[in-house]
Amino acid sequence: MIDYSEFLVRVGAAAFCGLLVGIDREAKSKPLGARAYILTSAASAMWIIITLNFSLQVNGLEDDLNVDPTRLIQGLVGAIGFLGAGAIISTTETGRLRGVASGAAIWGVGAIGVACGMGFVLEALTLSVGYVVVLNLYDWIVGDEDDASPPS
Template sequence: MLDTIWDELNGSFTEVPPAIATIRLIAALVLGGIVGFEREVRKKPAGLRTHMLVSMAACLFIIVSQQLSSMSFGTQSELQVDPLRLIEAVTAGVAFLAAGIIFTSGGEVKNTTTGASMWLSGAIGLACGSGQMPLAAIATLLVVIVMVLLRVVERWMGTH
């Protein structure tokens, strides 16, 4: 029983049972929230809620695509499931949102890190949705280390 659940959590089945989908969605919310929390603390325009929603939406798109790929839409030769197209669509949508956050003020570009973190939250959600939660957790940890540690280094060097 536990082996079956573990296999499903790791994306080995095409159909995603509701309990597994729920776990993946929650993982996307939590991991996206961790990235968003750092932006929230820094009082950036896209913070905790935005990052959580971006991550969960990306996760949901993957889960829905897995469900759709298991449905009958004709013969096997007529069925075209291309996960790369889905990833492209999600990243394009997130990039659109992230671009809206970035602006120029007084000749200086602002909020590029927040835009990049939103894009990363989308990738974290895609990883969770495809059952790659350990990979998503590692990416979350690394991005938080980069965002926090580099800020400390910048302050120490007096560049920020």
């Protein structure tokens, strides 16, 4: 079982990782702000921890009942995909979609939260830093993702 202090560490790490990505998106006035990233990452971690604890508890008590916590990950992937789709609802004057990177980032932050919930905090932090690097490096090289004109 994951005890309460470990729960706090994992969820806190997930919230911090979500904040890292969210600050970038918030600073650039993207469709989803920092709160969405923090909440998505922390909630993903909480769902995983609760499910892990439940599966450990049930599998230890009931011989005939087998709980598979990986099914929750499947549900989270789809549910967070809806959040991402919500960020991709408008187009520019040229017909390009807006918010695609924000949609992808919120989906990735959900995976980061799952990693924290599973106890892979260092890996989650690495992914968060990687996301921030990609979001900024790409903008620096080719210009803003929502800019319809090529960089000069």
